[in-house]
Amino acid sequence: MPAKIMRQPPVRIDTLLTKEEFLALIAHMANGNPRSHFLTIYRDDDGEARFARAKGHKNLHAQASWTYDSVAGRAKSNSSMGLYPKNPKNESTWGALDFDAHDGNDEVAKDRSIRAFSLLLEYRDRYLLLSASGRGYHVFIDTAEIVGASIEDGVCELYPNERTERQTTGHGIRVPGAINPVTNKPELILADTIKPLIDQLTHAQKGQKPPSLISETDLPKQLIRDKETVSSSYNQEHVCFASGTTSKLIENILAKFAIKTKSTRSKTLTTMIGELLHKFGRQLSEKIVQRHYERYQENVTTPLKAHMEEFNAAWDRFRRQEKQKLSAKERAILGQLRSEPLQEAFFLLRSFSSHAAGADFPVAQLSLADRLTVTQPGAFYIIARLEELGAIEKTANAVTNSKAARYKWICQLSTLANGSNGAEQWTKKFPGPSQASKWSRVDSTDAFLQT
Known part of the structure; x- marks a missing residue:
């Protein structure tokens, strides 16, 4: 602990x-x-x-x-x-x-x-x-x-x-x-x-706001994190992120997947879900999709309820497809993960390993906590549990206020039907040198768990 x-x-x-x-x-x-x-x-x-x-x-x-x-x-x-x-x-x-x-x-x-x-x-x-x-x-x-x-x-x-x-x-x-x-x-x-x-x-007794909140906004562009990492909180009215990169990452996604015409809503949503699945847990992804709907509502005729039902169906479908690609060892480890945050962390870190072509990658507790909608201590426990089960191993310790700890995925990554590995399949989702370069360099803090 x-x-x-x-x-x-x-x-x-x-x-x-x-x-x-x-x-x-x-x-x-x-x-x-x-x-x-x-x-x-x-x-x-x-x-x-x-x-x-x-x-x-x-x-x-x-x-x-x-x-x-x-x-x-x-x-x-x-x-x-x-x-x-x-x-x-x-x-x-x-x-x-x-x-x-x-x-x-x-x-x-x-x-x-x-x-x-x-x-x-x-x-x-x-x-x-x-x-x-x-x-x-x-x-x-x-x-x-x-x-x-x-x-x-x-x-x-x-x-x-x-x-x-x-x-x-x-x-x-x-x-x-x-x-x-x-x-x-x-x-x-x-x-x-x-x-x-x-x-x-x-503070409620005194009619004041808690010190960690300085805005009424839903996604925390103007929120600051509490001074103590265990003070991060998440509810329907306020979102207070622990990592300074999370809000920017969400804003970039909202801007990237703009619904420019009414006929593109469904396709845009599906494409965005494919990216959210590799960056966030389901709970935060759902909030992002809701905010996305509100931002581009003038170009949307579908009711919010139907929009969210489409999100849930697509998320479940994509997750089933991911499970089918797991190796026997990965399936065995996933079967021992009893909570949703643990399971989602499993798939997130697997995605980062795939993007890193099997090399090690950084994992910051604050960023992982935000993405999974858990506390920083919860993220600590999740990482420890995945280490304990043999999904990941630490390759480098964190450097305070400088670098996140680095980990390597030590489960066998399954080979895809076309013979390519996970990293090659990931790259195909972003065709063209400019897209690949943008993902691996400009958005390095998005692809990996750094703060």
Whole structure:
């Protein structure tokens, strides 16, 4: 796991978040429920752990404040709290995984929790906290917006789980960093990517924009990246890219594939998809196609819905064609990639290797993160996973603020039916010396993953 995310040593929540930030997080995780809709957690006079639904006169804000002060050692008596993973509409801003170590096997629970955290790093619109709960490990997954909340107890418990929708509240779970009444110690934060969400919440309370955004534009020509690479975010309203080359690359594609007359829409779209497939993942490509449609709408008579259906059909068709060209070793590795970002990274790097005629090529984490719509830590994990499975190997380390790390595709590239290799087939898509020269030299930052 990236050292920037892991806390060495683990820290208390009051070290990670200010009291204001902690209160904002708890309010967000309350899911819009009534102010007394939470779980009170404490030790009774005999030192026994007690858990009870809060009574009607209790106040979420006051209990959260008391919880934070207890962790910080400022409370006269310690108290804790838990939250329920849904509201009456079966919606939630968060989920959690509880990896128990009740049998005393702490290392197994820890390994499982770190593995889950690492897998979740791929998703850019999720904010994570990994904590040691005292008798196991919690992985909290937060989102900026409320979403539908449409595993075996005692090993890994899920919040909300498949039974929650039928229950009035669902089972509560102690809030991140709170004191465990069994051990009377606060849980410690091992790793997190929560800071971007905290910035959004605290600035929303003050009626301000998060510091990483300075424009309302959809594609980020006027957006600047957050100072921390793990702060990159992606949603429907704002796109904040981590790499400085991504916005320019997208703008070049939009200009290159102009729809000049109404009769050329379909052909232009198909040609553009063929290029997007070798440069971006599906999610960002879909956003680019939508922006492309809006830019040239005066020359388009096809409804947006039909336009996007055509995009999806073409993308699926091109991807199937790519899969048919894979060697046996490549197919075996692809079969072990369970998530869409991993699969898309596999095809992207394979394309870059093909263009490099089998030579090594640069891969920058920030650029890869943008193209796949994942976090920079997610890109780190993806590269590591592809190395682990034997798809790529590193040939040169990165040079800070200068050069990206270089990798070589070590799977066997399949031979095409006409006897040409992948690089030759790629060149045929851009006939003529001027096109080939433009691709390999002027657009070198487009073809490869450099920042």
